[in-house]
Amino acid sequence: MARRREEAAELRAIPITGIGEVRPGDSVAETIIAALRRQKLNLVAGDILVITHKIVSKAEARIVALDQVQPSPASRRWAAHYQLDARLVQLALEQARRVVRRKRGIIITETAHGFVCANSGVDASNVDGGRCAVLLPTDPDRSARQIRRAIRKRLGISVPVLITDSFGRPWREGLCEVAIGVAGMNPFRDFRRRRDPHGFRLRVSLEAVADELACMAGLASGKLTRSPACIIRGFTYELGRDGASSIIRPRKRDLFR
């Protein structure tokens, strides 16, 4: 009964506001803790901290000044044909382990991490008044673990940390947030061994809760406001050691790679 009550409980997403520009070398944990203080908001047991990857990438200096990028002739040709920035095309290809599709100006790659997404997750941005590209963190699961540890050390509280990005999907228009880094919780909720209220075994029921939590945070954050992080409160997560890398379907089990 305890579990049922918990599962029917209210969920909340509380945006963390007032996070300023994050610079290489900054501590993401300290930045968030300072913002929470200003907002008079406390992290409590059971909370989940969700952070958009951009501030993590910036803190980890995963930034490239676009005027330092030398696009190859092939990148130039492709970019010119589709009116893209050849330097961003170049970076997308450099960050890729493999090109999955390349058509009509869209480049879908498999990144070094194994994520399949557009442009290897490379994003144009503005840093210190110059035009830059922000790359994905080198190891977003490690980044999530580090932020989790730093928060535990400073606040004495253990909360799961998710790092997110916006990915497109085949077959459906629009982007949705996904978890690219996970620490401190099971990225899945597994109903496969349980039974529904009729006593039947549930058919397919591995739920990617980390991605659903990322979506929920995306709704709360907004892209125009400076709210690159939020707290999700009220979700009964399972403990676990697997990171977001466990969400990546192995290529041999994938029907679309």
Next chain:
Amino acid sequence: MARRREEAAELRAIPITGIGEVRPGDSVAETIIAALRRQKLNLVAGDILVITHKIVSKAEARIVALDQVQPSPASRRWAAHYQLDARLVQLALEQARRVVRRKRGIIITETAHGFVCANSGVDASNVDGGRCAVLLPTDPDRSARQIRRAIRKRLGISVPVLITDSFGRPWREGLCEVAIGVAGMNPFRDFRRRRDPHGFRLRVSLEAVADELACMAGLASGKLTRSPACIIRGFTYELGRDGASSIIRPRKRDLFR
């Protein structure tokens, strides 16, 4: 500034509990209104009502008794090879407009609606003590509009209605909720013409908020509890007339069909 304050507001997902078994001919709107009464929960302006498709399908009699299904020899062979229920395989193929992939016991189809998903969304369930299959609603956008109208008529309040299902994804393990029916709101949040806090145009920024809201509701509902619907409160949606069919990427623009 008004918009910024709104976007940084807290979001809540409130499960609607105590919804009993829904039978063919039942009114989904009345069932939900009765459950809200018992729960002493009011729908208020700005709320979004999210409903898992299963109760909508049952109300619309989109149920097939499995012992009435005659699998074709091909369905039997395929099912036997992968230890599946041949009747479910048969229904999945009958509900498909096209098979997108069929491999290792997994059937990915394009449904009559255009959704690309496993088994055409056909789900095994238990209805009145018999083993049944639940099909997707014939026109989930129309179902959403009907429920929205019925609620407006009875409660005098207009709320967007989303109908959801759990879909798998290429490249990533686990299921996430998606919106298969939408009424009363724009399924997307479009940042393409806006500028980020630095004044730069945002690159790719069509956000599939209807799918993200579906995910948020999925987290709140739980699959083991009887909470097939929830209220999302605090999300600033845009009005719009497009349904979930507008989320389906046209085949000619799709790189994976």
